[in-house]
Amino acid sequence: MPSEAGKSLQHNAPLVEAASSSFVILAAIFAAVGGLLFGYDTAAISGAIIFIKQQFSLSTFPEELAVSMVLVGAATAALGGGRLSDYLGRRATLIVTSVIFVAGALICAFAGSFNVLLVGRVIVGIGIGLASTTVPVYISEVAPPKARGWQVSLFQLAITIGILVAYVVDYAFAPSGGWRWMLGLAAVPGLLLGLGMLYLPESPRWLAGHGHNEKALKILSRIRGNSDVSVELKEIQESLAASGQQGHWSDLFRPAVRPALIVGIGLAVFQQITGINTVIYYAPTILQRAGISSASGAILATAGIGVVNVLMTLVSMWLVDRMGRRPLLLTGTAGIAITLGILGFAFLRPGGALAEVAVVTLMAYVASFAISLGPIFWLLISEIYPLRIRGFAEGTAAAANWSANLVVSLTFLTLVESLGPTRTFWLYALFAIAAWIFSYYLVPETKGRTLEEIERSLHGKATAS
Numbered sequence: 001m002p003s004e005a006g007k008s009l010q011h012n013a014p015l016v017e018a019a020s021s022s023f024v025i026l027a028a029i030f031a032a033v034g035g036l037l038f039g040y041d042t043a044a045i046s047g048a049i050i051f052i053k054q055q056f057s058l059s060t061f062p063e064e065l066a067v068s069m070v071l072v073g074a075a076t077a078a079l080g081g082g083r084l085s086d087y088l089g090r091r092a093t094l095i096v097t098s099v100i101f102v103a104g105a106l107i108c109a110f111a112g113s114f115n116v117l118l119v120g121r122v123i124v125g126i127g128i129g130l131a132s133t134t135v136p137v138y139i140s141e142v143a144p145p146k147a148r149g150w151q152v153s154l155f156q157l158a159i160t161i162g163i164l165v166a167y168v169v170d171y172a173f174a175p176s177g178g179w180r181w182m183l184g185l186a187a188v189p190g191l192l193l194g195l196g197m198l199y200l201p202e203s204p205r206w207l208a209g210h211g212h213n214e215k216a217l218k219i220l221s222r223i224r225g226n227s228d229v230s231v232e233l234k235e236i237q238e239s240l241a242a243s244g245q246q247g248h249w250s251d252l253f254r255p256a257v258r259p260a261l262i263v264g265i266g267l268a269v270f271q272q273i274t275g276i277n278t279v280i281y282y283a284p285t286i287l288q289r290a291g292i293s294s295a296s297g298a299i300l301a302t303a304g305i306g307v308v309n310v311l312m313t314l315v316s317m318w319l320v321d322r323m324g325r326r327p328l329l330l331t332g333t334a335g336i337a338i339t340l341g342i343l344g345f346a347f348l349r350p351g352g353a354l355a356e357v358a359v360v361t362l363m364a365y366v367a368s369f370a371i372s373l374g375p376i377f378w379l380l381i382s383e384i385y386p387l388r389i390r391g392f393a394e395g396t397a398a399a400a401n402w403s404a405n406l407v408v409s410l411t412f413l414t415l416v417e418s419l420g421p422t423r424t425f426w427l428y429a430l431f432a433i434a435a436w437i438f439s440y441y442l443v444p445e446t447k448g449r450t451l452e453e454i455e456r457s458l459h460g461k462a463t464a465s
């Protein structure tokens, strides 16, 4: 017979559970603000650069530097940032990230010379790199298995919202040439991330991995509500015991980790070499080439593409814990290959309805990305690595993503000049076909399983082979 206290606890169970699940959602939303900064800072420069170029009388190379320094900073910080989040903890790393973001945004806004602006851009890049290694891991470690898909995808949703807000802010400040505002406004969400993280708890998995079992149990009970969390903690401890001592770089190449390493780095590179950022960064240029003559028409169509990106990410979040990761990934990647193929054909015949076809096809392309490689890459790399090395293994994949992003962004315009748009889009389509085959054969389904179950199954696969 339950005691009186027990009875009242049972009576209140749904209430406690609801409160705890809204607490986890709040934690996920605040951490996802890191994604907002990621999207905002990578996209805002597309409008700001026009005025920066005028103000500092830049030639092409310094102009490219101002755009791409963020990517260099992000790639470098992603590599080291994972180590930092394994060492300092996810929460502390996100607080440091917020300080870096605010500092970087303010340095850009008040830069008195071009060199200071470049320094500010690198610092902002470091913030983005740290956010991209830590946010998905933090959310995946606090989320319950059955909701982990959509909660980690909040990060991608925030990225897409950040991109859209950047387009709107650029549009609003364009008449006054206010590039300082365009770059400086990123300090606001930067501050929000830090304030949120001051209030939120450390990841219980990180705590258990560092011997703070009591604290881990306390936080787990708080975020899981009424359910019996000792089972979850035991599972975490067993997986820690199975994976041995604190992780090192060399652990990345252990046979047990290799399949996850290949999936993470492979998806990281495919996410970029299928051309998403040629659209996100250069959509107005592509559309003008397709025949939309007015700049404002091209910018408006670009904003439309940004809206599709946000909406289809929401669709993906709704489906990812129901359908699973693989069906979405395979459907979307097929869509990416097909739309890139069509885009290539459309550019074969300039004039006529090319402009309309280009707008519709670009929207279908972004929609395909937004249900698949966009959110699912960031989700999977937060799920598939063993806890001991999760931070820096995720960081390796994120760094590969940023490096591939840099290569594609720097080569796109040159490719279009030398190969022409048709062959350039067909090249990306070929990469998308390769991405489909890669995903079909190598990407595991992680829906509904605990992080520890995923770790065991990938480990089992490696030892069996």
Ligand code: BGC
Binding pocket: 042, 156, 159, 160, 163, 271, 276, 277, 280, 309, 373, 374, 375, 378, 401, 405
């Ligand atoms: C990618 C970014 C891209 C964004 C577009 C993210 O998943 O990593 O490079 O700009 O999606 O929505």
